[in-house]
Amino acid sequence: MTHTEHNSLAADTATRVAGLNEALAVMPDETGHFGPYGGRFVSEVLMTALQELDEAYRRLKHDKKFMADFHYDLQHYVGRPSPLYFAERLTQQAGGARIMLKREDLNHTGAHKINNCIGQALLAKHMGKPRVIAETGAGQHGVASATVAARFGLKCRVYMGADDIARQSPNVYRMKLLGAEVVPVTSGSRTLKDALSEAMRDWVTNVDDTYYIIGTVAGPHPYPMLVRDFQSVIGTEARQQCLQQFGKLPDAIVACVGGGSNAMGIFHPFLEDSQVRLIGAEPAGRGLATSQHAAPLSRGSVGILHGTRTYLMQDEDGQVLDTYSISAGLDYPGVGPEHAWLKDIKRAEYVAVDDQRALHAFRQCNLLEGILPALESAHGLAHAMELAATMDKEDIIIVNMSGRGDKDIPTMAKIDGMRLD
Numbered sequence: 001m002t003h004t005e006h007n008s009l010a011a012d013t014a015t016r017v018a019g020l021n022e023a024l025a026v027m028p029d030e031t032g033h034f035g036p037y038g039g040r041f042v043s044e045v046l047m048t049a050l051q052e053l054d055e056a057y058r059r060l061k062h063d064k065k066f067m068a069d070f071h072y073d074l075q076h077y078v079g080r081p082s083p084l085y086f087a088e089r090l091t092q093q094a095g096g097a098r099i100m101l102k103r104e105d106l107n108h109t110g111a112h113k114i115n116n117c118i119g120q121a122l123l124a125k126h127m128g129k130p131r132v133i134a135e136t137g138a139g140q141h142g143v144a145s146a147t148v149a150a151r152f153g154l155k156c157r158v159y160m161g162a163d164d165i166a167r168q169s170p171n172v173y174r175m176k177l178l179g180a181e182v183v184p185v186t187s188g189s190r191t192l193k194d195a196l197s198e199a200m201r202d203w204v205t206n207v208d209d210t211y212y213i214i215g216t217v218a219g220p221h222p223y224p225m226l227v228r229d230f231q232s233v234i235g236t237e238a239r240q241q242c243l244q245q246f247g248k249l250p251d252a253i254v255a256c257v258g259g260g261s262n263a264m265g266i267f268h269p270f271l272e273d274s275q276v277r278l279i280g281a282e283p284a285g286r287g288l289a290t291s292q293h294a295a296p297l298s299r300g301s302v303g304i305l306h307g308t309r310t311y312l313m314q315d316e317d318g319q320v321l322d323t324y325s326i327s328a329g330l331d332y333p334g335v336g337p338e339h340a341w342l343k344d345i346k347r348a349e350y351v352a353v354d355d356q357r358a359l360h361a362f363r364q365c366n367l368l369e370g371i372l373p374a375l376e377s378a379h380g381l382a383h384a385m386e387l388a389a390t391m392d393k394e395d396i397i398i399v400n401m402s403g404r405g406d407k408d409i410p411t412m413a414k415i416d417g418m419r420l421d
């Protein structure tokens, strides 16, 4: 890189940081709204706890020691920065734009979730809470929470649907190895949304000594904001890496959307770069025409779920519908409120990718790159490859490789009729 290029890169980064701070200040507003979405729909007791958290976070995000501790762990514990890798053979196969992978799969514990958990465990410590609780579906957020609890010496309890416990025994055992207590939830559909409700109940009872670590950009304010901020390290790095490698910004960014945290994390530092297309890929499961999907931005309607106003899967009476995806991490009936807003103002686009297309991309990524992606991430990759084919060879698409697929080997083996024991 020449001296002039260096200077313009530095100048660009400086204006970006100024612009970003402005954007951070306005989104969400101080009541936690992104346009009509977000907010805080909770009981009186939780209102107080959320206010306490909001105040602590607003203070600590300007605290040099807190931010230094956060970045120290991102570097030395998580292993950041994660590479921005040119997927040369996937690019050849797709035939068009260059496909770059943001390698969150290489993080400690194998996914992006750890970034947020480090941030929230530090919040718990600074707020003087010795106990953390978390909800988990497939177990990924439970493992990340149990990991940081061990790292920071916090007591940890994880709520998990009884049906999910039966399906995900390796993750349950892993949480136990990490010293966490795993509590089965037998109410409702015995899955993630019931675990979330149960965790909220625990928090109401134990607010004095307990911090609730939410795993995605959903839930009541300030969670969608603070989880996004902690995950924004993904986009900040990707932006810098792309400028360094190519001297220009990417043309498009693609990320899978469950609750929406890996997508918000990579989108956020690009929000003001209107020339960069931001695309979220929801799971279309067995097809949007069936009822077996988890695509609230494509097929849902506006309502209130887990304390926030957003798009969700509900029937005419407002009952939350059961959802389905081959990838457990995307199987959530709601979505973070900031995505709802970005969809409405058309700053981001949302597509739906079904199981079959995700599986195809999963296999191609293994065969052509030697990378075993999470089934979640394969949804984003599938769309990116189809998009690349419509674009120019000079164009750049960044795909957020949100996690690695070791956890999906039993699912894949079953599909392929392979016995593992």
Ligand SMILES: *Cc1c(COP(=O)(O)O)cnc(C)c1O
Pocket (backbone or CB within 6 Å): 111, 112, 113, 140, 141, 215, 216, 217, 256, 257, 258, 259, 260, 261, 262, 263, 329, 330, 374, 376, 377, 402, 403, 404
């Ligand atoms: C949990 C998970 C997701 C979905 O969560 P988001 O909040 O939408 O990012 C995606 N990918 C992986 C690997 C996950 O573990």
